[in-house]
Amino acid sequence: MADEDNEDGVELNQNIKLLQDFIHNLKELDKAxxxxxxxxxxxxxxxxxxxxxxxxxxxxxxxxxxxxKKEFKK
Structure with missing residues (x-):
């Protein structure tokens, strides 16, 4: 059970990092x-x-x- 929680936490952190990178690369208006x-x-x-x-x-x-959505499918 602890292994599943740890894996879920790692995946969540990866998704958050991906979202942050995605937002960072948007044009200024789109970012805002x-x-x-x-x-x-x-x-x-x-x-x-x-x-x-x-x-x-x-x-x-x-x-x-x-x-x-396209970025998260990669």
Whole structure:
């Protein structure tokens, strides 16, 4: 049981590192957008902060999520 917990912890740490690397390599606007999204800001709040429309926020987040899924499949 302890071995499974340890393996789960290692995998979680690897996934966190992968996510950090992914975010680090994003363009500045996309990086700001995804960090605000991860802070549970609404699309409307993100749009107001970044000066883009709510629709644009949704579109960009969708594209970032697709890129992220591809990255995690590697």
């Amino acid at each position: 957008l995804i960090l605000l999204y991860l802070e549970d800001k609404s699309y409307e709040e993100i749009g107001e902060i970044l000066g883009i429309t709510k629709t644009n926020v949704g579109t960009k987040i969708g594209r970032i999520k697709l890129k992220l």
